Amino acid sequence: MAVASGGGHWVQLLRICKAFDECEVVFVTVHEAYRSQVGRSEFYSVRDANRRQPLRLLMTAWQLLGIIRKERPQVIVSTGAAPGYLALRFARLIGARTIWLESIANAEHLSMSGRKIGPYADLWLTQWPALARPEGPVYAGSVL
Numbered sequence: 001m002a003v004a005s006g007g008g009h010w011v012q013l014l015r016i017c018k019a020f021d022e023c024e025v026v027f028v029t030v031h032e033a034y035r036s037q038v039g040r041s042e043f044y045s046v047r048d049a050n051r052r053q054p055l056r057l058l059m060t061a062w063q064l065l066g067i068i069r070k071e072r073p074q075v076i077v078s079t080g081a082a083p084g085y086l087a088l089r090f091a092r093l094i095g096a097r098t099i100w101l102e103s104i105a106n107a108e109h110l111s112m113s114g115r116k117i118g119p120y121a122d123l124w125l126t127q128w129p130a131l132a133r134p135e136g137p138v139y140a141g142s143v144l
Helices: 008-015 032-038 054-071 082-094 112-120
Strands: 002-004 026-029 042-045 075-080 097-101 123-126
Touching: 002 008, 002 082, 008 026, 008 075, 026 032, 026 054, 026 082, 032 042, 042 054, 054 082, 075 082, 075 112, 082 097, 082 112, 097 112, 112 123
Parallel strands: 002 026, 002 075, 026 042, 075 097, 097 123
Antiparallel strands: none
16 A cells, blocks of 8 residues: 655655556555555545644544554555544554655654654654654665
8 A cells, every 4th residue: 555645745656656567556646636646546535624723634544444443554655734643543453564664844843744744654754864863764765
């Protein structure tokens, strides 16, 4: 399962899709209009929300939990933000492996979602060498 909010997070997720060529991928994002960008892959749209919108965030969480329970992914990959954070947290409930790829836009510091999810991700990556730390995230290149 590949999960990202809209805009740059979604663009970055699409840029790493070649890595999923041999996999059955379910895409989850916040804009129904993105459906056409994933070909015949399974696609879900969830409500867009952030920490300043607690009720919307709760609705997003409920939608994601339902999708994850239905799809039962083995791995969940996210480039951020809130939907990715929630998806990776829920992944633990079903024993799925998790990968968080911090946004390329966060060149000087990690995003709030990245800081919070890092300790829970099986693989926590940054796209800036200066942000890599022994405890994570790990720098392994960028998607640009």
